[in-house]
Amino acid sequence: MEREYSEKVMDHFRNPRNVGEIKDASGIGKVGNPVCGDIMNLYIKVENDVIVNAKFKTMGCGAAIATSSMVTELVKGKTVKEAQSISNRAVAEALGGLPKIKLHCSVLAEEGLKLAIKDYLKKSGKPLDDVKK
């Protein structure tokens, strides 16, 4: 069973980007992984439909922390619509892949992002229809 993390995963684990909260966040996604118990809060700040800032807090394994860090990097500068299509696989790929048994941990990042966007759309009175979940 492959257990080893890539150098990039370890880099994001060692020096996670964008740790923290956004006090006046436009949207917050709070998710728990029902499989392993990892927990993540994702905060996004949206201006003119563009995600200008993202921060996270995560309690979880190496993969959960690294994917949290990476997803905040990936969404910054993207429009809300673009961000909606970021999948957990895309996050894992951006990290140079994850050990197979750790792929489920990256679901947290995708779910957190989706919920944060949903929260933003709801708060700003925008239609939710093109949110996948």
Next chain:
Amino acid sequence: MKRVYLDHNATTPTHPDVVRAMQPYYEEIFGNASSVHRFGREARKAVEEARKNLASLLGAKRADEIIFTSGGTESDNFAIKGVARALRDKGNHIITSSVEHLAVHNTCKFLEKNGYSVTYIPVDKYGIIDLEAFKKSITDETILVTIMYANNETGTVEPLAEITKIAKERGVYLHTDAVQAVGKIDVNVEELGVDLLSLSGHKFCGPKGVGALYVRRGTKIAPMQIGGHHERNRRAGTENVPAIVGIGKAAELAGKNMAREAARIRDLRDRLQEGIEKSIKEVRLNGHPARRLPNTCNISFEYLEGESIILNLDMEGVAVSTGSACTSGSLEPSHVLISMGVSPQTAQGSIRFSLGRVNTKEDIDYLLKILPPIIERLRKMSPLYKE
């Protein structure tokens, strides 16, 4: 970089004297212990010497009550399936605890799928089995009780002598997985009264891939591995002579050094535990504070997940392990901690520190220096933590 190994319940570094004792049995004394000629006789002599060493460590009356195996897992499989098969006509009920190592737990599960019925006795918050529930669970169909001596995750030591006494009164065989106990605390098969006992070489400074099953004389057990006449027809296969010599040497060393070493290691363990309790808030000891292996300390760090702690310690050269779901392979938190009533969240942040022969006071002080900032940094990242 500094390297500090605090994962001795996973495996121990082989003692240099053990390696030295094994060496000649690869090249000069390579004979098959079943051969009649001098080469064979030399190997046979070494195997029987090792058997005596193990029997003596366990206080067994006869050396032939020791059967060599490939390790703890095989010994557990052999004991449980072997008795289940031998006593099939007598009954089909097996009793075990809810905190066993997977070698026992999954073997019981396997038998459950094959027509046996298994009772899993609950434990209290310290991991000690409920003796009343155990007493009540014995029926006329019960053929085997298998309950571990010391727990690999928490170090909790079960009241084995009492358990055996209850089983004996009902005429039921008692097997114990003593893989974590042997070499760390006194294990005496006569005082404990057990019928079968599993042990493993690599847990007490012996080589990997070798273990033994103690089988009290007269105990009915079907062989697992069928073939030649090795181990008095109970475990076929050419003996792994170098490994057997190694486990024999490890047993000899344990017999000589254990009392002194255990006291030294207990002091270090207590230093570690007190140090953590003093410098880090919201930690919780998992396991019995006193009835516990002298080398083990399992602590939950609230609001955190274990793997993230392990990886941070690993970056600083310190090796420990966790009961976190994310590292378990089954994606569930430790069944041992859950059985003790620990919440999944708290089990998620559990770290097992297990000490051994190579550890020094400097190792512990190094850990105590690097751990608090790691915990603090991770907690700052945790959505559950409020300062």
